[in-house]
Amino acid sequence: MIHTRNIQKVYQRGEHARQALQNINIDIEEGEYVVVSGPSGSGKTTLLGLLSLVDVPSGGEIYFKGTEVAHMSESRRNKLRRKHIAVVFEHIHLIDELTVFENIEMPLLYISYSRKKRRRIVEELMERFRLTHLRRQYPGRLDDFIQQKIALARACSSSPDVIFADEPTGRLNSTESDEFLDLFRELNEAGQTIVMATHSSDAARHGQRIIPLYDGHVVSRVTEPG
């Protein structure tokens, strides 16, 4: 589904160039649950930004469902991203002025579904993530674990081909993390492609396959500092 060929990413800050990624060649197939793992600064967020079509590489090619995306126009790339990709972040971006139901419904407003169909999808997701009793609540009043489940339900609502998650358990305790990652596993068992970035080796173990990153390279295994 996603293939990269020799991608590089250089951040230019004034005179200083920072090579964040070098020669990345990875293949992610439909239905996989892949974890990008590595210490802070290894390039996980940068790589996820490229794979999720938010950013473009400084060199190399990225194929998404057979189409080369690194050199396409920003508007075409954004269109492709909105149609096929959802992202869950460590910092939970919910809209505090909207209820739980309305937050989950948000991505569906960009698709021409009837109100009835939207409601059916949102109700199913609330049921699946045990959020139904909170449907009229506002997310700002809820704890991080519940908020992250709402963010995941919202990510699922438009049936994306792939869900990217950048350190999604960063704000959760270990029990909450395990429960949250169990949801990922259930989604993946139902066929959902998932790509998660994490520096936590506990979280990384939940995936089917690990891509270890170190200093911007894919390595055969991550060397823990110390």
Ligand SMILES: Nc1ncnc2c1ncn2[C@@H]1O[C@H](COP(=O)(O)OP(=O)(O)OP(=O)(O)O)[C@@H](O)[C@H]1O
């Ligand atoms: N916008 C930017 N401008 C300049 N340098 C950047 C930028 N974003 C990231 N970097 C640098 O690129 C390297 C990789 O950063 P990145 O955030 O991708 O790593 P990471 O593995 O996700 O780290 P963390 O786990 O701390 O989020 C780091 O050295 C970082 O300082």
